[in-house]
Amino acid sequence: MMYLMTAASPVPTTSDSGGAAASSPDLAELLRRSARGDEESFARLYDATSRRVFGLVLRVVRDHAMSEEVTQEVYLDVWRTSARFDAQKGSALSWLMTIAHRAAVDRVRSSESSRRRDDAHATSAQAVAFDETAEAAEASLEAQRVRKALSTLTEAQRSAVELAYLGGYTHTEVAKLLGLPLGTAKTRIRDGLIRLRDTLGVPA
Amino acid sequence: MSPDLHHLSGAYSVDALDRDERSAFESHLAECEACRSEVTELSATAHSLAVLAEAGPPASLRTAVLAGISQVRPLPPLTADDAAEDADDEPTIVGPTTPMGGEAGVARAGATVIPLFRRTTTWIAAAAAAAVLAVGGAAWSPWSADQPTLSALQRVIQAPDAATVTSHKGAVTATLAYSRELNRSALTVTGMPPAPDGHTYQLWYMGSDEVARSAGFLTPSPDGRAEAVLAGGLTGAAAVGVTVEPTGGSAAPTGQPIMVMAVA
Numbered sequence: 001m002m003y004l005m006t007a008a009s010p011v012p013t014t015s016d017s018g019g020a021a022a023s024s025p026d027l028a029e030l031l032r033r034s035a036r037g038d039e040e041s042f043a044r045l046y047d048a049t050s051r052r053v054f055g056l057v058l059r060v061v062r063d064h065a066m067s068e069e070v071t072q073e074v075y076l077d078v079w080r081t082s083a084r085f086d087a088q089k090g091s092a093l094s095w096l097m098t099i100a101h102r103a104a105v106d107r108v109r110s111s112e113s114s115r116r117r118d119d120a121h122a123t124s125a126q127a128v129a130f131d132e133t134a135e136a137a138e139a140s141l142e143a144q145r146v147r148k149a150l151s152t153l154t155e156a157q158r159s160a161v162e163l164a165y166l167g168g169y170t171h172t173e174v175a176k177l178l179g180l181p182l183g184t185a186k187t188r189i190r191d192g193l194i195r196l197r198d199t200l201g202v203p204a
Numbered sequence: 205m206s207p208d209l210h211h212l213s214g215a216y217s218v219d220a221l222d223r224d225e226r227s228a229f230e231s232h233l234a235e236c237e238a239c240r241s242e243v244t245e246l247s248a249t250a251h252s253l254a255v256l257a258e259a260g261p262p263a264s265l266r267t268a269v270l271a272g273i274s275q276v277r278p279l280p281p282l283t284a285d286d287a288a289e290d291a292d293d294e295p296t297i298v299g300p301t302t303p304m305g306g307e308a309g310v311a312r313a314g315a316t317v318i319p320l321f322r323r324t325t326t327w328i329a330a331a332a333a334a335a336v337l338a339v340g341g342a343a344w345s346p347w348s349a350d351q352p353t354l355s356a357l358q359r360v361i362q363a364p365d366a367a368t369v370t371s372h373k374g375a376v377t378a379t380l381a382y383s384r385e386l387n388r389s390a391l392t393v394t395g396m397p398p399a400p401d402g403h404t405y406q407l408w409y410m411g412s413d414e415v416a417r418s419a420g421f422l423t424p425s426p427d428g429r430a431e432a433v434l435a436g437g438l439t440g441a442a443a444v445g446v447t448v449e450p451t452g453g454s455a456a457p458t459g460q461p462i463m464v465m466a467v468a
Binding site: 026034035036037039042043046047050051052053054055056058059068071072075076079080081082083084089090091093094097098101102105106140141142143144145146147150161162164165166168169170171172174185186187189190191192193194196197200 | 211212213214215217218219220221222244245246247248249250251252253254255256257258259260261262265266268269270272273274276277278279280281282410412414442443460466
């Protein structure tokens with residue numbers, strides 16, 4: 001079940017009507033305006049999404065300075081390719097997060113950055129700091145909903161999905177980390193995502 | 205399609221393939237509608253996990269990003285000629301072949317993500333991003349002593365367990381005060397423009413059961429200030445939101461919220 005279940009049909013928002021709508025960004029519209037070179041719309045897009053993007057990148061990359069670099073590159077790429085976003089093919093947020101996740105993962109897989117992540121990983125203080133920054137998000141409704149959905153997965157599915165998505169590991173690495181036979185982690189990841197999808201209500 | 209490749213859809217959706225597997229699977233994607241559709245859904249699903257990792261970037265990053273884009277011309281849209289290469293009877297889903305290449309990386313996510321899902325995400329994300337929680341009512345200062353709602357407001361503010369949440373969006377500052385003990389909450393805003401013609405600001409309690417419940421209206425004065433004690437009890441509410449609705453209000457939110465504040 002989701003909010004707005006009872007709304008008969010989506011009604012166009014009043015997103016062109018000025019101040020009020022200025023604080024309720026329609027991300028797809030902001031992307032369309034960005035594609036026309038509207039830097040102010042892009043700034044609003046950044047403000048609406050940067051916690052999500054930076055948080056994910058930081059979770060994967062771990063190194064704070066490197067996470068800032070990656071996040072900056074992500075937004076530059078989003079700006080550059082904003083005209084290629086197609087709302088018919090998915091949400092703006094999903095498009096943005098796809099770019100961000102791919103960038104974070106590719107960064108940590110280069111050897112230099114793997115080393116830096118390993119260093120950061122070895123420092124337990126880093127993990128503590130992360131947990132603190134995550135506190136606010138943990139309290140949010142959506143985090144609760146996602147946690148609840150994750151709890152419906154088997155332990156192997158949940159671990160595999162989290163290590164892959166939030167840890168940025170390949171399915172081969174996930175198999176080793178979990179002591180699974182080679183080749184089975186990809187199945188665990190897929191099964192886990194399918195169950196998550198069904199629980200979270202992303203339509204089939 | 206090869207069953208082996210098909211089973212890579214989950215790993216592909218979370219970027220858990222190595223480079224060779226990724227490019228092999230992307231070739232497969234171009235020909236396999238079932239996998240395209242599955243990747244779209246599973247990617248959108250995976251990205252919902254990002255809410256567990258939210259963290260605020262330093263302000264300097266915003267400055268750097270905005271300075272950076274001013275130096276870069278956005279790419280033009282794909283034309284029919286460009287699209288023809290990819291054209292199938294179905295929308296083609298193409299993942300980025302390089303992370304920052306971007307040219308082809310535009311269309312991968314979420315073809316079947318319905319607006320409801322997007323809007324839900326927006327509500328919650330806004331609450332997560334906006335909430336600055338300060339327990340205690342010390343910062344509260346009603347602007348006008350003759351508001352008819354003042355006594356109710358004061359009761360909320362002065363409740364022993366009163367808490368406030370302040371949200372800033374552009375020029376708009378909203379402060380929600382609430383008391384679980386009194387089962388009431390009150391919202392005060394500044395810097396708020398009038399609702400668009402034919403529209404009004406409507407208040408909502410959003411439950412932990414994820415149902416939105418109308419909690420009355422908010423009408424800013426000409427100087428942009430407004431305050432309201434929300435209609436109905438706080439019980440069951442996990443957040444308070446404001447939407448723009450047609451005059452007279454709606455039974456359920458029809459637009460995206462302009463503000464959302466989480467309550468503890």
